[in-house]
Amino acid sequence: xxxxxxxxxxxxxxxxxxxxxxxxxxxxxxxxxxxxxxxxxxxxxxxxxxxxxxxxxxxxxxxxxxxxxxxxxxxxxxxxxxxxxxxxxxxxxxxxxxxxxxxxxxxxxxxxxxxxxxxxxxxxxxxxxxxxxxxxxxxxxxxxxxxxxxxxxxxxxxxxxxxxxxxxxxxxxxxxxxxxxxxxxxxxxxxxxxxxxxxxxxxxxxxxxxxxxxxxxxxxxxxxxxxxxxxxxxxxxxxxxxxxxxxxxxxxxxxxxxxxxxxxxxxxxxxxxxxxxxxxxxxxxxxxxxxxxxxxxxxxxxxxxxxxxxxxxxxxxxxxxxxxxxxxxxxxxxxxxxxxxxxxxxxxxx
Amino acid sequence: xxxxxxxxxxxxxxxxxxxxxxxxxxxxxxxxxxxxxxxxxxxxxxxxxxxxxxxxxxxxxxxxxxxxxxxxxxxxxxxxxxxxxxxxxxxxxxxxxxxxxxxxxxxxxxxxxxxxxxxxxxxxxxxxxxxxxxxxxxxxxxxxxxxxxxxxxxxxxxxxxxxxxxxxxxxxxxxxxxxxxxxxxxxxxxxxxxxxxxxxxxxxxxxxxxxxxxxxxxxxxxxxxxxxxxxxxxxxxxxxxxxxxxxxxxxxxxxxxxxxxxxxxxxxxxxxxxxxxxxxxxxxxxxxxx
Numbered sequence: 001x002x003x004x005x006x007x008x009x010x011x012x013x014x015x016x017x018x019x020x021x022x023x024x025x026x027x028x029x030x031x032x033x034x035x036x037x038x039x040x041x042x043x044x045x046x047x048x049x050x051x052x053x054x055x056x057x058x059x060x061x062x063x064x065x066x067x068x069x070x071x072x073x074x075x076x077x078x079x080x081x082x083x084x085x086x087x088x089x090x091x092x093x094x095x096x097x098x099x100x101x102x103x104x105x106x107x108x109x110x111x112x113x114x115x116x117x118x119x120x121x122x123x124x125x126x127x128x129x130x131x132x133x134x135x136x137x138x139x140x141x142x143x144x145x146x147x148x149x150x151x152x153x154x155x156x157x158x159x160x161x162x163x164x165x166x167x168x169x170x171x172x173x174x175x176x177x178x179x180x181x182x183x184x185x186x187x188x189x190x191x192x193x194x195x196x197x198x199x200x201x202x203x204x205x206x207x208x209x210x211x212x213x214x215x216x217x218x219x220x221x222x223x224x225x226x227x228x229x230x231x232x233x234x235x236x237x238x239x240x241x242x243x244x245x246x247x248x249x250x251x252x253x254x255x256x257x258x259x260x261x262x263x264x265x266x267x268x269x270x271x272x273x274x275x276x277x278x279x280x281x282x283x284x285x286x287x288x289x290x291x292x293x294x295x296x297x298x299x300x301x302x303x304x305x306x307x308x309x310x311x312x313x314x315x316x317x318x319x320x321x322x323x324x325x326x327x328x329x330x331x332x333x334x335x336x337x338x339x340x341x342x343x344x345x346x347x348x349x350x
Numbered sequence: 351x352x353x354x355x356x357x358x359x360x361x362x363x364x365x366x367x368x369x370x371x372x373x374x375x376x377x378x379x380x381x382x383x384x385x386x387x388x389x390x391x392x393x394x395x396x397x398x399x400x401x402x403x404x405x406x407x408x409x410x411x412x413x414x415x416x417x418x419x420x421x422x423x424x425x426x427x428x429x430x431x432x433x434x435x436x437x438x439x440x441x442x443x444x445x446x447x448x449x450x451x452x453x454x455x456x457x458x459x460x461x462x463x464x465x466x467x468x469x470x471x472x473x474x475x476x477x478x479x480x481x482x483x484x485x486x487x488x489x490x491x492x493x494x495x496x497x498x499x500x501x502x503x504x505x506x507x508x509x510x511x512x513x514x515x516x517x518x519x520x521x522x523x524x525x526x527x528x529x530x531x532x533x534x535x536x537x538x539x540x541x542x543x544x545x546x547x548x549x550x551x552x553x554x555x556x557x558x559x560x561x562x563x564x565x566x567x568x569x570x571x572x573x574x575x576x577x578x579x580x581x582x583x584x585x586x587x588x589x590x591x592x593x594x595x596x597x598x599x600x601x602x603x604x605x606x607x608x609x610x611x612x613x614x615x616x617x618x619x620x621x622x623x624x625x626x627x628x629x630x631x632x633x634x635x636x637x638x639x640x
Contacts, residue, residue: 072600073599073600102603172585172586173601175601176601210585211585212503212581212582212585213582216476216585219476219480220481223481223482225481225482332603335601335602335603335604336392336598336603336607339597339598339602340415343415343589343597344415350586
C-alpha cells in the first residue's frame with residue numbers, strides 16, 4: 001500500500017513536470033522502443049520537410065531516419081517487389097488510404113502491433129485500420145467562388161443546378177471519389193456505383209470542365225473560369241489562405257474522407273523501428289504542427305489544436321459523424337470499370 | 351588487318367559487354383517482365399495472376415476508345431515530327447554553314463531549352479495558352495475575340511508543346527549531319543545551272559537523307575512516348591498512349607492491361623520507326639543512284 005502511494009506520487013510529480021519539460025517531456029514519452037535505421041518513403045517538398053522537423057526529434061537518437069522521396073507509385077512498386085525479398089530498401093511507406101488498402105490487399109503491409117504504437121489509442125475510430133496508421137486527413141467539400149455564387153450550395157446535388165452550367169470544375173484524378181460522391185448525393189450509399197454513374201451523366205449535362213490536376217482547378221477558380229467545384233477541404237484552405245475569394249461547405253449528405261496513412265512494408269527488416277516511427281507520427285505535437293502547416297485535420301483526438309485552428313482545419317463532432325467510410329475493397333475491384341466509364345463516357349466532349 | 355576489322359573481334363565484343371549487360375539489366379529484363387505481366391489476367395488485389403491469356407490485347411484491339419488513342423498518338427507524333435523537320439532544317443543548315451563568331455552562342459541558345467524540364471516548359475505553355483493567358487489576352491485586347499478561345503487542353507496545345515520539346519534534338523542531329531557534308535557539291539550544282547530548289551532537293555537532301563532519317567526517327571520515338579506534355583497541355587482534350595498506360599497502372603491498378611498498352615506502344619513505335627527509316631533510305635538511295 002505504502003509502495004503504491006509512493007508510486008502514485010512519483011507518477012503525479014512526473015505528469016506535473018511535463019508541461020515544464022515541454023518538447024523534452026514529449027520526446028521522452030514518444031521515445032522509440034528500438035534503435036537502428038529506418039527508411040521512410042514519402043512525398044517530397046513540404047511533407048518531407050515537416051516530417052524531418054516534427055517527427056525526427058521525437059525518435060532520435062535511437063532511430064536514424066532516412067527519407068526516400070518519390071512518387072506513391074514508386075513506393076507501391078517497392079512494397080510489392082520486396083514483400084518476399086531477403087533485403088528491403090523501405091520500412092515505412094506513406095500512401096493515400098485507397099493506395100494503402102491496395103497494398104494491404106496484396107499482402108504488402110505488415111499488421112500493426114498496437115503495443116508498439118500506443119498512440120493508436122487516440123486515433124479517431126472511423127480512421128483506424130489494422131494495417132496502417134492514419135497521419136492526416138481531409139474530406140471532399142463543395143468549394144465556391146463567393147463573388148459569383150450568391151446562395152451557398154448545400155450538397156453535391158447542387159452542382160446539377162442549371163445556373164451553374166459551364167461553371168463547374170472537376171479533377172480528372174478524382175474520377176472514383178466523384179462517382180462515390182454522386183452516389184451519396186443521389187440518396188444512395190458508397191456501394192451504389194451505378195447510382196454514382198447516373199449522377200455523373202446528369203452532371204455532364206451541366207457541362208463541367210475537367211482539369212488534369214488540382215493545380216489546374218485552382219487556376220480556373222482564380223481566373224473565374226469556374227465558380228464551383230468539389231475538392232479536399234485542405235486544398236480549399238490553402239487557396240483561401242492564398243487570397244482566393246472562396247468559401248466551402250460540408251455536404252449535407254455526408255463527406256468522403258481522404259486519409260494519408262503510414263504503413264510498415266511487409267518486407268521491412270526493421271518492423272519495430274517502423275512502428276516506433278509511426279507512433280511518433282501520431283504524437284499530439286506532431287499532429288498540431290501538420291495541421292498548422294498543411295491545413296489537414298489531425299487523425300487523433302488528443303492533438304489539442306487551438307480553437308481557431310480547430311475551427312479552420314478540423315471537423316466538428318457533427319461533421320465527423322457524417323464522414324462516410326469508403327468501401328476500399330469494392331472500390332479496388334471496380335476501379336478499372338469506373339475509369340473506363342469516366343474516360344469513355346463522362347469525359348468525352350467536355 | 352582483316353582479323354582486327356572482323357565484326358566478331360573478341361576485343362570488340364569484350365568492350366561491348368559491360369554496356370550490353372547494363373542494357374540487359376535495366377531495359378530488356380523490365381521489358382520482359384512487362385511482357386509477362388501483359389499476358390496475365392487482370393484482377394484487383396493482385397498484380398500477377400497465374401495462367402497466360404491474350405485478353406488484354408484483345409480488349410485493346412476490340413475497343414474503339416483505345417484504338418483511337420493509338421491513332422491520335424500516331425498522327426500527333428507524325429505531325430510534330432514533320433513540323434520539327436520543317437522548322438528545324440533551316441536552323442540546322444544555318445548553323446552548319448555559318449562562319450559567325452557567335453555560332454557557339456547560337457548552339458547554347460538552342461540547347462538551353464533542354465536544361466529546363468518538360469513540365470516547366472509545359473507550365474510556360476499553360477500561361478501562354480490559358481483562358482487568361484497571353485494569347486487570349488492579346489486576342490481580346492485587339493478586338494479579335496470577345497470570349498477567350500479554347501487553346502489549352504486541345505490537340506493544338508499538345509502539338510505546339512511537343513514540337514517545342516523535340517525541336518532542339520532534331521536541329522542538333524541535323525546540324526551534325528550537315529556539318530559533315532562538303533557544301534562545294536551544292537555550289538557545283540549551282541554552277542552547272544541548277545537553281546537553289548533543285549540543288550537542295552537533288553544534291554543536298556539525298557546526301558543528308560541518312561542523317562535526316564535518323565533524326566526524324568529519333569524525334570518520332572520521343573513524340574510517341576511523350577507523357578508530361580500531353581498530360582499537362584492535352585488534359586481531357588487529347589489522350590495519348592503513354593498517359594493512358596500510366597493511368598491504367600496508377601489510377602486503375604490494372605498492371606496487366608497497362609503492360610499490354612506499353613507493349614502495343616513499343617510495337618507500334620518500332621514498326622513505324624523502322625518503316626519510315628526504310629522508306630526514306632529507299633527513296634533517297636534511288637535518287638543518289640540516279
